[in-house]
Amino acid sequence: MGLRDWVFGGDETALEAANRLRGTAKESPEEVDVEQLIELALEPDEHAVSRAAADGITALAERQPGLLFDHVAELIEATTVLEGVGSKQRGEFARALAHVAREDPSVVAPRADQLLDSLAAELDADRASGSDVYLDPEKAVGLSHAAAAAGIEDATPLLDRLRRHSDPTASDAAREALREL
Numbered sequence: 001m002g003l004r005d006w007v008f009g010g011d012e013t014a015l016e017a018a019n020r021l022r023g024t025a026k027e028s029p030e031e032v033d034v035e036q037l038i039e040l041a042l043e044p045d046e047h048a049v050s051r052a053a054a055d056g057i058t059a060l061a062e063r064q065p066g067l068l069f070d071h072v073a074e075l076i077e078a079t080t081v082l083e084g085v086g087s088k089q090r091g092e093f094a095r096a097l098a099h100v101a102r103e104d105p106s107v108v109a110p111r112a113d114q115l116l117d118s119l120a121a122e123l124d125a126d127r128a129s130g131s132d133v134y135l136d137p138e139k140a141v142g143l144s145h146a147a148a149a150a151g152i153e154d155a156t157p158l159l160d161r162l163r164r165h166s167d168p169t170a171s172d173a174a175r176e177a178l179r180e181l
Contacts, residue, residue: 014040014049022056029064032056038074041093044085054078054089061096065103072100072111079118079143082125082133090122091138098142101149108150115150119143119158123165140170148180156181 012020018040024032037060041053057075061068068075078086078093097115101108108115122140125133140162147155155177162174 014045015052018044018049018052018056022052022059025056025059025063029060029067032060032067034060034067034071038071041078041086041089042074047085047088050086050089054092057096058092061099065096065099068096068100069104069107072097072107073114075100076111076114076118079139080121082121091136091142094118094136094139094142094146096142098145098149101146105150108146109152112147112150112152112154115143115147115152116155116158119147119155119162123158123161126165135165135167135170137167137169137173140165140167141173144170144173144177148177151181153181 017036021032021037021040025037037053037056040049041057044050044053057068075093075097079090079097081087081090097108119140122135122143125131126135127133144155144159144162147159159174159178159181163171163178165171165174
């Protein structure tokens, strides 16, 4: 099956679908096919698809975070992509997760371990020997705010570590999250 035939045997490419869903998320969030948007975000064939889908998810999280309550695990999973296709969008997914956590902390709190693993992996990979991965400040901000909003007190050691990071945006977000906890 070719790229153009991936959606129900139609002639819409993955990028066209991602852009259509992104537009729907911004204009009429209650009408967006959340499942398809999540699928495009998590399994993109190219950066452009990931970027469009992530933008749609962020728009959805800002306008109707409740529509993402059933997809917290997928949002966190998307924050764990450190290299390759989708890695540049991990911050957007973290920001979306923060919106969801603010709307209803109880849907994020059960995924505390997964969230903490993602933040720890980011900190561990940052400038590690032989790695081209650098801390994504937007991801650090999003996960810090999500952890604080969900009341995940186990995040304190990681937030304290992040508070000492050289990136001022990430450091400030960690300080704020520590105050909230």
